[in-house]
Amino acid sequence: MDFEKARFNMIEQQIRPWNVLNQVALDLLSVIKRERFVPEALQKLAFTDCELPIKVNGKDTGEVMLAxxxxGKFLQEALANHAQNVLEIGTGYGYLAALLAQHAQQVTTVEINPEIAENASFNLKKEGIGRVKVVQGCAFEMAGRLGQFDTIVMSGSSPALPTALIQSCLSPKGLFIGIIGEEPVMQAVLARKTAEGNIVTTPLFETLTKPLKNAPELNHFVF
Structure with a gap:
């Protein structure tokens, strides 16, 4: 398989038409080799317009890698925010953390599954990616201990906006990027924390993906 041709087609036929036009983001998607972060059996599928299962040592973990x-969209938004100190929730194969690390001073990526966290650490080291710290644990439970970040990227969905995590971990004027909602309606959103500590959300696009473990639930009112 011609990986470079597949990568070019992925960028030009999938990512750019989704209004990902930031040249730095597009260049990073060309340079950081997506297929090198997934198991060999999935490498030919690494460029398809779909999520990929996260497998470690041949075992399906039940989690997925975002399309x-x-x-590409999340990377573009993070770069537009001039992200320097980034928190990622849900490490997966480590690919998005590797992209973010190219223009950030530090990326902290938190993964609840210890096998996935170990595999991501291996991938990042193998590819020579620095400035990424992989933390094993639940970001929602660790929020008060993680520190402050100017950008938070959630690589998965949450039924409700993780307000407590945003208030604890996002710096004033910082940006949260994630997918919020429950099937069949989910929406990628930007949430900006104002200097006064208020949270202002902006919708990006509709999509569907698996919820992250321990993500905050949506309150359902029963009458």
């Missing part, structure tokens, strides 16, 4: 165009 290329979603990761």
């Amino acid at each position: 290329p165009k979603i990761q």
